[in-house]
Structures are given as structure tokens and as C-alpha cells.
Amino acid sequence: MPCMIIAGGQWGDEGKGKIVAYLALADKPRIIARAGVGPNAGHTVNYQGRTFGLRQIPSGFVYEGARLLIGPGVLVNPEVVLKELELTGTAGRFGVDRKCTVIESSHIEQDRKSEHLQGKIGTTGTGCGPANVARVSRVAKLAEEVPELRPFLADVPLELNEAIDRGELVFVEGSQGFGLSLIHGTYPYVTSKDTSAATLAADVGVGPTKVDEVMLVFKAYTSRVGLGPFPTEISPDKAEELGIVEFGTVTGRRRRIGLFDFDLAKRAVMINGATQLTVTNIDRMFKGAAKVRRWNDLPQEAQDYVSKIEAELGVPVTLISTGSEVEDVIDLRSEKL
Ligand code: IMP
Ligand code: MG
Numbered sequence: 001m002p003c004m005i006i007a008g009g010q011w012g013d014e015g016k017g018k019i020v021a022y023l024a025l026a027d028k029p030r031i032i033a034r035a036g037v038g039p040n041a042g043h044t045v046n047y048q049g050r051t052f053g054l055r056q057i058p059s060g061f062v063y064e065g066a067r068l069l070i071g072p073g074v075l076v077n078p079e080v081v082l083k084e085l086e087l088t089g090t091a092g093r094f095g096v097d098r099k100c101t102v103i104e105s106s107h108i109e110q111d112r113k114s115e116h117l118q119g120k121i122g123t124t125g126t127g128c129g130p131a132n133v134a135r136v137s138r139v140a141k142l143a144e145e146v147p148e149l150r151p152f153l154a155d156v157p158l159e160l161n162e163a164i165d166r167g168e169l170v171f172v173e174g175s176q177g178f179g180l181s182l183i184h185g186t187y188p189y190v191t192s193k194d195t196s197a198a199t200l201a202a203d204v205g206v207g208p209t210k211v212d213e214v215m216l217v218f219k220a221y222t223s224r225v226g227l228g229p230f231p232t233e234i235s236p237d238k239a240e241e242l243g244i245v246e247f248g249t250v251t252g253r254r255r256r257i258g259l260f261d262f263d264l265a266k267r268a269v270m271i272n273g274a275t276q277l278t279v280t281n282i283d284r285m286f287k288g289a290a291k292v293r294r295w296n297d298l299p300q301e302a303q304d305y306v307s308k309i310e311a312e313l314g315v316p317v318t319l320i321s322t323g324s325e326v327e328d329v330i331d332l333r334s335e336k337l
Contacts, residue, residue, distance in 0.1 A: 058171075
């Protein structure tokens with residue numbers, strides 16, 4: 001199984017970061033390449049008593065044997081990249097593709113000052129949309145033009161394809177969820193690029209025939225930060241009653257909370273070509289599920305809930321996240337695959 005894409009199935013915030021970290025420690029990939037939009041993402045990894053909030057560096061950095069790459073389709077903010085390299089201590093095994101678009105301060109300013117982007121869409125204000133506009137207009141600055149990034153410049157598609165051809169395991173880590181896709185999501189309340197598996201593969205330069213598995217990650221409920229349609233949304237009071245209150249990793253905004261959206265999830269499974277599913281945050285809905293690592297120890301109602309998701313979506317749920325630590329996972333792959 002040399003190439004696995006890990007993608008989000010909702011509106012971001014599914015807990016992909018933690019799952020990529022878990023899979024990296026469990027499966028020891030040779031390379032983990034970040035795909036997706038850019039530093040608008042916030043991936044949280046809780047490992048060995050420390051919390052890492054990552055926006056650019058692949059969440060699987062916790063596995064020290066992996067080379068960490070950012071694919072050419074991903075926007076980079078050099079300041080954020082350098083800060084995260086220091087935070088994670090990974091400069092010695094990191095590469096950024098020479099063709100990555102650079103987010104400039106003018107892009108951030110445009111994103112934050114635009115009445116449309118800030119007021120109507122509610123973007124993260126990280127400059128991603130305007131930077132993608134610059135790329136499409138063919139005026140963008142590329143990573144190879146930034147002196148601070150020079151030591152890290154890489155040919156990411158070449159590295160990945162050579163590793164795949166040697167039969168080595170590689171991960172492609174997506175960002176944002178399916179519902180935020182510019183093409184397939186709740187337009188115009190979406191991010192500035194497609195977020196489905198096909199585009200994640202293109203972001204890092206891996207062709208469709210080279211991808212073996214698409215792991216689609218869903219939260220046990222749904223949340224959304226920013227504006228836009230949310231058919232299964234519940235009131236903040238109701239969410240509090242259920243004990244679910246969340247804030248965005250990048251923006252700090254309070255997230256809107258909703259029930260699991262089966263229609264959205266089915267479409268996400270279809271368009272991503274999902275081969276496996278992860279359900280995260282099951283402990284937030286079923287308190288007895290916290291930190292459980294074996295299926296048989298899950299409360300019956302949590303088991304029924306996961307089984308219903310699996311039956312409705314028609315794809316095996318192979319991982320269940322039961323807590324915020326990287327190790328809090330029920331791994332059913334040996335039983336189900
Ligand atoms: P932008 O990607 O900053 O342009 O924001 C567009 C929309 O996508 C806004 O509703 C953001 O809140 C949302 N968004 C972008 N990235 C993420 C993410 O990683 N998690 C959750 N929402 C996101
Ligand atoms: Mg997030």
C-alpha cells in the first residue's frame with residue numbers, strides 16, 4: 001500500500017492532523033507530503049504532553065523517520081513555515097517545492113480588508129484567496145525566490161514518485177474539508193481551491209493511478225467555523241447541553257456545531273473515492289468512550305453510532321479517535337481490511 005491520501009470529509013476541523021500523526025507513528029511512512037490550500041489550515045497534534053498547532057508542516061512530523069514535504073500546489077507563508085520548523089525541530093528533514101506560491105503581506109492585507117472576503121465569506125484572513133488569485137493571474141512569487149527558503153527547496157513530485165516506484169510508503173496530507181471545496185462545496189462559502197482527494201494528489205504531483213488508499217476523516221458530529229449553509233446545525237445552547245464547545249485553531253472563532261450530516265458525508269465519500277473512513281471525537285458524544293483503544297471497550301451506543309455511519313456510507317470505518325492524544329485511537333485495520 002505505497003500511497004495513501006488523508007482527506008477531510010466535512011468543513012475542516014475533523015481532526016485529520018491527529019490521525020495523520022497516529023498513522024505516521026503506526027505505519028512509519030518514508031515521506032509525508034502536505035497538500036491542500038495553505039496556512040489557513042489549523043492541525044492540532046497532542047503528543048507526549050505537548051500541543052502543536054500546525055498550519056504548514058505535515059502533522060506526521062512526530063514520526064522522526066519521515067521526510068516532510070510541502071507540495072507545489074500548496075500556498076506557503078515563509079514566516080509560518082520557519083516558525084513551525086523551529087517548533088517541531090524538523091529543519092533537517094524538511095523540503096518545500098520550488099514552485100509553491102508564496103503568500104505576501106499584501107495578500108493578507110487584501111484578505112483582511114475585503115468586505116466580501118471578511119464580511120460575507122468569513123475567511124481565515126491568512127491571505128490564501130488573494131495568493132491563489134495572484135497564481136492564476138501569473139504574477140505570484142514562488143518559493144524559489146525566497147532566500148530564507150533556499151536551504152529547503154525540493155522537487156516534491158520527483159521525490160514522491162521515486163519513493164512510490166521503490167515500493168515505499170508515502171502519505172499525502174490534505175487540509176480543509178470536502179464541504180469547503182471551491183468546486184464541490186457550499187459555494188461561495190468555501191475556500192479558494194478544490195479540497196478533494198484528486199486535487200490533493202495533484203497538489204503534490206502524484207497521478208491518480210499511483211494512489212492506493214483514500215482515508216476520509218469525519219468528526220462524529222459536524223462543526224463549521226465561518227459563514228455558509230449548515231443543514232444539520234444546532235443552537236449554541238443545545239451544543240453546550242451536549243458538552244460540545246469548540247474554537248477554531250487558526251482564528252480562535254467559536255465554531256458552529258451540528259449533527260452528523262449523512263448527505264454531505266455520502267457525497268464526500270463518492271467524490272473523494274474513499275476506501276477507508278475515520279470517525280473522530282467519538283468521546284465528545286459518548287463520555288464512556290474516552291481514551292478507549294479497543295472496540296469491545298466502546299460503550300454499546302458508541303458502537304452502534306459508528307456502525308450506522310459505516311452502513312450508511314458503505315465504506316469500512318477503520319480508525320476511531322477517542323481522545324485528543326495521538327495514541328487515543330481504536331485501530332480496526334487488521335480486522336476490516
Ligand atoms: P479561507 O480559506 O481563509 O479563504 O476561508 C474560506 C472559508 O473556509 C471560511 O469559512 C473559513 O473559515 C474556512 N476555512 C478555511 N480553512 C479552514 C480550516 O482549516 N478549517 C476550518 N475552516 C476553514
Ligand atoms: Mg482545523
